[in-house]
Amino acid sequence: MSKNLTDTVLLSPSIIATDLSLLGSTVSSFDSTSIHFLHIDVMDGNFVPNVTIGPGYIQNLKHHTSIPLDIHLMIAQPELSLIHYSECNPYFLTIHMESTRQPIRLLQQIKKAGIKAGLSINPSTPVAMLFDMIEYADMILIMSVEPGFYGQKFIPASLKRIEQLHNFINANNMDVVIEVDGGINEDTIADVVKAGARIIVAGSGVFNAHDINKQAKVLIQKACKALK
Numbered sequence: 001m002s003k004n005l006t007d008t009v010l011l012s013p014s015i016i017a018t019d020l021s022l023l024g025s026t027v028s029s030f031d032s033t034s035i036h037f038l039h040i041d042v043m044d045g046n047f048v049p050n051v052t053i054g055p056g057y058i059q060n061l062k063h064h065t066s067i068p069l070d071i072h073l074m075i076a077q078p079e080l081s082l083i084h085y086s087e088c089n090p091y092f093l094t095i096h097m098e099s100t101r102q103p104i105r106l107l108q109q110i111k112k113a114g115i116k117a118g119l120s121i122n123p124s125t126p127v128a129m130l131f132d133m134i135e136y137a138d139m140i141l142i143m144s145v146e147p148g149f150y151g152q153k154f155i156p157a158s159l160k161r162i163e164q165l166h167n168f169i170n171a172n173n174m175d176v177v178i179e180v181d182g183g184i185n186e187d188t189i190a191d192v193v194k195a196g197a198r199i200i201v202a203g204s205g206v207f208n209a210h211d212i213n214k215q216a217k218v219l220i221q222k223a224c225k226a227l228k
Helices: 020-027 055-064 082-086 104-111 157-173 190-194 213-226
Strands: 010-013 037-044 071-074 091-095 116-121 141-142 177-181 199-202
Touching: 010 037, 010 157, 010 213, 020 055, 037 055, 055 071, 055 082, 082 091, 082 104, 091 104, 091 141, 104 116, 104 141, 141 157, 157 177, 157 190, 190 199, 190 213, 199 213
Parallel strands: 010 199, 037 071, 071 091, 091 116, 116 141, 141 177, 177 199
Antiparallel strands: none
């Protein structure tokens, strides 16, 4: 994907919001002109109160799609299994700042593997805690709900957090894109983009629709309109 990620808005639907047992056939029908990434939430039942999938499942999923993977590790001590997720060769591999004592080292390891490194924070973590680490990341993921379950409502205070991060990145002339995850749908996507987000994670906002590709186009149109 050669385009500058900060100059457009891209959609990364969260597969946790659909039937994982049917995901291979589901993703094979996705239109890559409006579904730009597949957001894959890896949960361990420890860092978050839910369990999803692991690297073996992700490797199998890759056989059914050419859409780049956006792997989001919601797991404790990601340093213990980072190599296995790196071997899935995603476009983005994201760790949570709160999940490890070694966030900078892990970001460096991800980049060394030729993968774009993402760093995420929960709603209760002050954005300013990221500032000394942003230069080691390619993407910052702001959680706009508490992580662990899809279908939650967007936390309105997230808009100020996105804007604060966006302003810091611009003021320091950093080449880092902002992704936002949680409660994003037709009603919230425009405000999220106006605040500075350029990669949008949507779960229920995409998968609850009868026609997933059509709904993805609707969200992208609203996002791009807000960008102008």
